[in-house]
Amino acid sequence: xxxxxxxxxxxxxxxxxxxxxxxxxxxxxxxxxxxxxxxxxxxxxxxxxxxxxxxxxxxxxxxxxxxxxxxxxxxxxxxxxxxxxxxxxxxxxxxxxxxxxxxxxxxxxxxxxxxxxxxxxxxxxxxxxxxxxxxxxxxxxxxxxxxxxxxxxxxxxxxxxxxxxxxxxxxxxxxxxxxxxxxxxxxxxxxxxxxxxxxxxxxxxxxxxxxxxxxxxxxxxxxxxxxxxxxxxxxxxxxxxxxxxxxxxxxxxxxxxxxxxxxxxxxxxxxxxxxxxxxxxxxxxxxxxxxxxxxxxxxxxxxxxxxxxxxxxxxxxxxxxxxxxxxxxxxxxxxxxxxxxxxxxxxxxxxxxxxxxxxxxxxxxxxxxxxxxxxxxxxxxxxxxxxxxxxxxxxxxxxxxxxxxxxxxxxxxxxxxxxxxxxxxxxxxxxxxxxxxxxxxxxxxxxxxxxxxxxxxxxxxxxxxxxxxxxxxxxxxxxxxxxxxxxxxxxxxxxxxxxxxxxxxxxxxxxxxxxxxxxxxxxxxxxxxxxxxxxxxxxxxxxxxxxxxxxxxxxxxxxxxxxxxxxxxxxxxxxxxxxxxxxxxxxxxxxxxxxxxxxxxxxxxxxxxxxxxxxxxxxxxxxxxxxxxxxxxxxxxxxxxxxxxxxxxxxxxxxxxxxxxxxxxxxxxxxxxxxxxxxxxxxxxxxxxxxxxxxxxx
DNA sequence: TGATCCAGTTTTTTT
DNA sequence: AACTGGATCA
Numbered sequence: 001x002x003x004x005x006x007x008x009x010x011x012x013x014x015x016x017x018x019x020x021x022x023x024x025x026x027x028x029x030x031x032x033x034x035x036x037x038x039x040x041x042x043x044x045x046x047x048x049x050x051x052x053x054x055x056x057x058x059x060x061x062x063x064x065x066x067x068x069x070x071x072x073x074x075x076x077x078x079x080x081x082x083x084x085x086x087x088x089x090x091x092x093x094x095x096x097x098x099x100x101x102x103x104x105x106x107x108x109x110x111x112x113x114x115x116x117x118x119x120x121x122x123x124x125x126x127x128x129x130x131x132x133x134x135x136x137x138x139x140x141x142x143x144x145x146x147x148x149x150x151x152x153x154x155x156x157x158x159x160x161x162x163x164x165x166x167x168x169x170x171x172x173x174x175x176x177x178x179x180x181x182x183x184x185x186x187x188x189x190x191x192x193x194x195x196x197x198x199x200x201x202x203x204x205x206x207x208x209x210x211x212x213x214x215x216x217x218x219x220x221x222x223x224x225x226x227x228x229x230x231x232x233x234x235x236x237x238x239x240x241x242x243x244x245x246x247x248x249x250x251x252x253x254x255x256x257x258x259x260x261x262x263x264x265x266x267x268x269x270x271x272x273x274x275x276x277x278x279x280x281x282x283x284x285x286x287x288x289x290x291x292x293x294x295x296x297x298x299x300x301x302x303x304x305x306x307x308x309x310x311x312x313x314x315x316x317x318x319x320x321x322x323x324x325x326x327x328x329x330x331x332x333x334x335x336x337x338x339x340x341x342x343x344x345x346x347x348x349x350x351x352x353x354x355x356x357x358x359x360x361x362x363x364x365x366x367x368x369x370x371x372x373x374x375x376x377x378x379x380x381x382x383x384x385x386x387x388x389x390x391x392x393x394x395x396x397x398x399x400x401x402x403x404x405x406x407x408x409x410x411x412x413x414x415x416x417x418x419x420x421x422x423x424x425x426x427x428x429x430x431x432x433x434x435x436x437x438x439x440x441x442x443x444x445x446x447x448x449x450x451x452x453x454x455x456x457x458x459x460x461x462x463x464x465x466x467x468x469x470x471x472x473x474x475x476x477x478x479x480x481x482x483x484x485x486x487x488x489x490x491x492x493x494x495x496x497x498x499x500x501x502x503x504x505x506x507x508x509x510x511x512x513x514x515x516x517x518x519x520x521x522x523x524x525x526x527x528x529x530x531x532x533x534x535x536x537x538x539x540x541x542x543x544x545x546x547x548x549x550x551x552x553x554x555x556x557x558x559x560x561x562x563x564x565x566x567x568x569x570x571x572x573x574x575x576x577x578x579x580x581x582x583x584x585x586x587x588x589x590x591x592x593x594x595x596x597x598x599x600x601x602x603x604x605x606x607x608x609x610x611x612x613x614x615x616x617x618x619x620x621x622x623x624x625x626x627x628x629x630x631x632x633x634x635x636x637x638x639x640x641x642x643x644x645x646x647x648x649x650x651x652x653x654x655x656x657x658x659x660x661x662x663x664x665x666x667x668x669x670x671x672x673x674x675x676x677x678x679x680x681x682x683x684x685x686x687x688x689x690x691x692x693x694x695x696x697x698x
Numbered sequence: 699t700g701a702t703c704c705a706g707t708t709t710t711t712t713t
Numbered sequence: 714a715a716c717t718g719g720a721t722c723a
Contacts, residue, residue: 058713086713111712185713252711352710374712408699415699521713541711563710579711602708603714 001036001043001072005029012240012273013037016045019233019267020240021260025304026289026585027280027547030242031061034214035068037240038080041212042073049079053210055229056084057217059522061545065216081210085225087521089188092195092206094517099199100191102181105513107396108520109182112380114138114173117401121172132165141170145186146254147223148193179432181398189224196231207235217544218243218263222254230266237267245300246293249541249579251571261300278304278585280547282311285591288617289584295616296574313623314591316556316614318630321598322355326362328594329552333368333535336550343369345549347536349583351561354601355554356537363535370535374542379519383474383489384496388519390468394452395512398432407445410477414441448472460510461500469493540583551587556595557608568664580613649690651675651697660694662686 002010009029012022013036024030038054041047056062062082069077081088090108097104109117118138122129144154151171158164177184183191196203213233215221218241221229233239241263248257264270278286286306293299319325329348336346348359348370356372363370378384386409389402397403400423408414418440426436437446448471456464469475475493478486503518504510536548540561555561562576584591593614599606614622615632624631651657655667657677665679665686675695676687688695 084713188713250712253713354709411700413699417699539711565710575711600714 001040005033005036006275006277008273008275009033009036011271012275013040015240015271016041017236017238019237019263019270021263021267021270021272022240022242022275023260023273023302024242024244024275025278025302026244026247026582027278028275028304029279030216030275031064031068031545033275034216034242035065035072038069038077038214039072042077047212049077051209051211052080052214053088053212053232054080054082054214055088055216056082057220058542058545059084059087061216062087064545084521085221085228086185086188089192089228090517090521092192093183093188096195096199096202099202100195102183103398105396106181106183107392107399107402107516108188109177109180109184109401110379110520111138111185112385113182113401114142114184117173117176118169121169121176125168125172127165127169132162137166137169140166141173142184142186143254144170145184145190145224148190148227179398179430180400181396182401186224189228193224193227193231203231204235206232211236211238213239215239215241216243217247219245219248219257219260220250220255221259222250222256226256226259239267246296246302246578247544247582249544249575249582251575274302276302276304278306279308280588281306281585282308282589284311284313284621285584285587285589288314288591288621289581291618291621292577292584292613292616293581296577298571298574312590314593314617314621316593316622316624316626317595318610318624318626319594319596322358322596322600323362325554325594325596326358329359329554329592330362330366330368332552332592333363334366337368341550343533343535346552347538347543347546347548347550347586348552348554349538349540349543349586350554351540351563351579352555353539355560359537359554368535369533370537373536373538378492378495381489381492383478383492386474387465387468387493387496388516390449390452390472391464391512391516393434393449394456394464395516397434397449397453400426400433403433406472407442410473412441412445414445418442456512461504461512461515462497464512465493465497465500540579543586544582547586547588549588550590550592551583552592552594553583554594555599556593556611556614557599558611559606559608560595560599561611561613568658570660570663577613580611649695649697651690656698658696658698659686659688664698 002013005013009032012020012033015037022030022033024033034054038052041052042049054065056065062084066078066082069080069082081091083091093100093102097106115134115138118141119129119134122132122134122137151167151174154170155167158167177187196206210232213229215229220243229239241260243260245257245260248255264272281289283306286304290303317328319328333346337343350356350359360370360372379388386406389405392399392402393406404419407419422433422436422442426433429436434446434449437443451471452464452468455467459467475490478490500515503515540553553561559567561580562573566572566576595608595610595614597607599608610630610632612632619628619631651667651670653667653670656664657667657675658664659677659679662677662679665677667675668678669676673690674687675690677695679686
């Protein structure tokens with residue numbers, strides 16, 4: 001187990017008790033160290049697999065770790081708890097639901113359902129959703145939950161009307177979920193903590209069980225996740241965390257890379273190990289990555305190195321428009337295929353999901369097989385969501401959300417009016433809508449669901465799905481319609497059946513409960529298929545942790561990557577830069593950076609300049625179709641003493657300005673040498689020197 | 699109640 | 714460009 005490891009890797013693997021922090025740069029053999037350490041704990045230190053908890057961020061990572069440990073140690077290692085934070089939370093909730101005042105058959109709602117719940121509540125309360133943006137409110141509720149704040153806690157911080165509405169909606173939202181017998185994603189992390197706080201004995205049991213904890217991607221954990229790991233590891237302190245602050249890319253959902261930087265402070269006597277040798281990429285690629293990331297000012301100094309070859313130059317290509325861009329990628333891929341490169345060694349990466357479409361169209365033209373990884377695309381289809389809503393309702397008849405979704409799907413003549421009546425009655429009786437139904441066409445529907453519930457005792461999942469499709473008339477309706485659209489819907493439903501079949505085969509289980517809980521956490525169909533040989537298309541976020549011989553990154557433009565919404569805030573630009581660092585370091589041999597002069601987005605054409613990240617790569621590492629002067633110039637680093645501009649800057653009241661620390665703001669007052677600027681919360685109004693280089697007009 | 703049309707809005711990233 | 718929600722009409 002120590003073979004083929006470098007010195008630092010060995011130390012990490014051999015470490016037994018006490019806190020351990022591993023700073024693992026991209027491609028430094030992190031997964032190998034983690035799995036070998038697990039194996040070493042079991043084989044050499046006699047730790048029982050049952051006492052080990054390994055937490056990852058994605059299902060993909062969890063599965064990979066499971067595979068590797070099984071290969072190394074055999075099936076016994078399946079007793080190791082390897083899962084994502086969310087599925088681990090779910091496990092605890094399932095085990096102790098009765099202490100959390102839950103019914104055993106709860107279901108999990110996805111972000112769409114949670115948004116529509118917020119919308120309904122706003123409507124009920126007669127708030128105009130134009131003024132009170134539902135998405136914004138949903139996000140604020142979610143952040144509150146991720147900071148472990150109840151509506152009451154949040155109420156203490158209300159300053160204005162908007163805040164108060166958020167609190168009110170939050171309260172109603174929690175009540176709705178409760179009566180729905182549902183949990184949202186945030187609950188999966190929050191409830192275990194509540195459980196531990198209220199039931200010390202349970203916490204002790206859990207601490208005793210998971211004596212050894214490993215957390216992967218520690219730079220991306222947020223407050224709840226931090227507290228959860230801290231509580232469980234509090235007794236034995238055998239916590240090993242692995243991460244890379246330069247790859248922290250989930251700030252938008254509350255991740256805080258300071259958690260990893262504070263680890264030594266948090267856990268006294270922590271052993272710290274640095275893995276800085278990269279085994280993945282060529283020198284050229286690694287140099288490019290280093291030269292980009294060193295532009296981040298808020299950063300712990302570190303430089304990856306490698307013994308690998310220099311390798312090929314990085315290819316940067318500027319295309320005319322997004323079609324041209326996609327065709328360039330297609331041609332490049334065709335060339336690779338001609339050279340005999342296996343398809344699974346090629347990836348196309350982009351900043352936003354919307355960019356996949358053009359690439360897909362180009363690949364379809366040449367029949368190049370591809371998979372879009374990590375897209376919700378399939379589970380977001382109407383027909384699939386309907387089918388899942390049926391399944392959820394069968395499993396949990398209190399699920400009003402699902403009931404409302406399918407009570408008139410396909411059309412049964414149960415309109416808004418009827419639904420409204422049922423809802424009002426249910427609220428009055430403090431019961432579920434399902435239970436409240438007792439007459440009319442809706443009773444037919446209720447009977448139908450009851451018949452499904454009965455049938456579900458006898459049938460396999462796949463058979464149940466077939467029964468639903470037949471008895472509800474969904475299948476009949478689509479067959480009758482007989483359009484390309486309805487054909488494709490039918491195909492999707494068949495595809496869904498192959499997922500349930502696959503599930504039954506793999507898990508040997510036909511339990512509706514297992515299936516529903518798992519699908520709500522694994523929204524990516526690709527994870528169900530063992531796809532052989534396809535090109536991977538995915539966002540830079542989803543590619544973290546993976547590697548490919550040949551990587552194309554498209555959309556390397558200001559406004560796309562870095563994304564438009566990040567341009568105003570330095571901290572957000574730095575997150576985009578880390579994202580770019582992740583993208584570059586995925587490539588082993590060959591890296592193509594591509595962009596377009598013109599791009600049609602949301603129906604209008606935009607002209608984007610070259611991404612600043614291109615300019616940050618040393619020119620001698622790049623081969624390109626673009627003249628030197630067209631490349632963005634790298635920003636000079638400003639030294640102390642050079643912080644002032646020589647020329648006068650003329651600010652007017654009402655001007656929008658940008659400050660490197662405080663972000664964008666509006667000038668409210670101007671004097672001879674100073675300006676007062678109103679910045680966004682929490683900065684407020686600041687008096688600043690007019691000619692300071694950190695301040696500029698927008 | 700259900701179908702259709704029109705205006706308005708949207709897309710950053712994910713468990 | 715594509716999708717949603719609301720309004721209107723049959």
